[in-house]
Amino acid sequence: MTSATPRVRDLSESELLAQIFPQLPRGGATILGPGDDCAIVRAPDGRVVISTDVLVEGRHFRRDWSQGYDVGWRAAMANLADIAAMGAVPTSVVVALVVPGDLEAAWVVDLARGLGDACGTYDVGVVGGDLSGGDTVVVSVTVHGDLEGRAPVPRSGARPGDVVAHAGVRGWSAAGLALLSAGAATDAPSALLAGFLRPDPPVRAGRAAGVAGATAMLDVSDGLVLDAGRIAQASDVVVDLSLGALGDDVAQLADAAARVGADAATWVLTGGEDHGMLATFPADVALPVPFRAIGAVRRSDDEVRAGTVLVDGQPWHGAAGWDHFARR
């Protein structure tokens, strides 16, 4: 019998899917959507760009903080940002969803709606998925994109003399998480909370950077310093970030930081999960909107070895960022 607020276990798989499917955009590149063994998506470039990311309840989100919509939106956006970070255009996602039987079915449908809305923003199809029971919610998204004939923008192409630039917010997700953790959410700026719950990375900026000739790029998942270090390491160079260029960000987060006894500069430099585009460009390239210069690429030398990230020319002594399995 179906109760007033039906749970996942009150529905058959096909009943639940019948509520989920209408939430999912078809996508302009989709040839065959859900319903067969596989989906088929256009790959006009002759290559397909692929990434996968998983969100786990209790690790990446809490159901008392995040609505289903937020979780679906965030899972999609984290993946779309990965495609953008190669200079590509996202075309489609597939989703594996693990849900406990006692979860409200509406929460799952809401997740599908958030995922669908995020994908729909960029005409990305949700072309397939798999649904299973399990003890905690797990959302695993795989995303596909097209390079439109361009070379991919890897992490390894930064050259001494390049400008380091960033598009998107910096530190908002960390600020939002800190406010929620401190129980200070009720009167906190909703934009910062949304920065954590519902990040909105500049997905189109990735393609723009590729078109403009970015030499290296990634999306900032684990913090500016840590992710800049990945570019520095892969490119065998030194990245020097300018705290001055990030001053607006620090000022913007100062009130929120003071409220929870945190340091706004640390949020900006080490906060993860904003999924902004961190890229390097030849010095003579006009930065595409909305990129902003935040540093420079330098050659390594006897004093500063390749792979190092400096802040205003000095070694950074704060915590670098997020290691998912670090001993704590």
Added chain:
Amino acid sequence: MTSATPRVRDLSESELLAQIFPQLPRGGATILGPGDDCAIVRAPDGRVVISTDVLVEGRHFRRDWSQGYDVGWRAAMANLADIAAMGAVPTSVVVALVVPGDLEAAWVVDLARGLGDACGTYDVGVVGGDLSGGDTVVVSVTVHGDLEGRAPVPRSGARPGDVVAHAGVRGWSAAGLALLSAGAATDAPSALLAGFLRPDPPVRAGRAAGVAGATAMLDVSDGLVLDAGRIAQASDVVVDLSLGALGDDVAQLADAAARVGADAATWVLTGGEDHGMLATFPADVALPVPFRAIGAVRRSDDEVRAGTVLVDGQPWHGAAGWDHFARR
């Protein structure tokens, strides 16, 4: 400090990945493998075929029955079979893996080895992934394939007069599961146990069926009768399976069935997870190896409505197969 049998939590993410990566085949279609924001894989056909499947500990496998190797192998094969079932050739997979911190690191590396071996068999690259902590093991695989210029083989193309054919084992996974469940594994035929723990579907048969002109196809995940019903429904026809044509299978499983008080014919007709190819072919097509005719496609009429599966011309009254969320 690292203990004698290191657990996942004893290693950093990069230490664990350093053990996993060597287990993973690159794949002949891979342009850019793991290590950047995305992988890049050749899609020479201009279309990419995509499917995703998730395995959850306690639902799809038990760690006291399945080694890590088995779980990785099975996750890969279930996905490769989906690509085959479109008449396509698999090119690459990505994997999201959720593992508890107290899991032995060797189990995870063993899973990667099983996944890698299964993919390597078909020159499929494991081109990317994501790793997270969580309470139970979840393995989410997304697989990609290429149609080599052919039309996909959907579920919906079966026509009255077509031959129904199958490639692969039938009922072995169900038999293996029943033997394990009954604690009868020690002296059971190892091939049947492997049928459940480490299924080996005829992945190349999918392409062969596509080349030969199969009109409809899927891989048998949920049982012959249930999956034949999916073809019948999508194609608006009736499928009549011949138990006589399946007699060898039933005979082969009779001893095992007797041992656990089960019915071998029910295993053959309703057992899931063998991932064999169930296809329909025009009557004048020579069935490609290793397909075997097991029935015929009929027109619906006043007595038998479209979507029905008959067994030897009669309605099937046993359990049809597996619904992942059915009330039990």
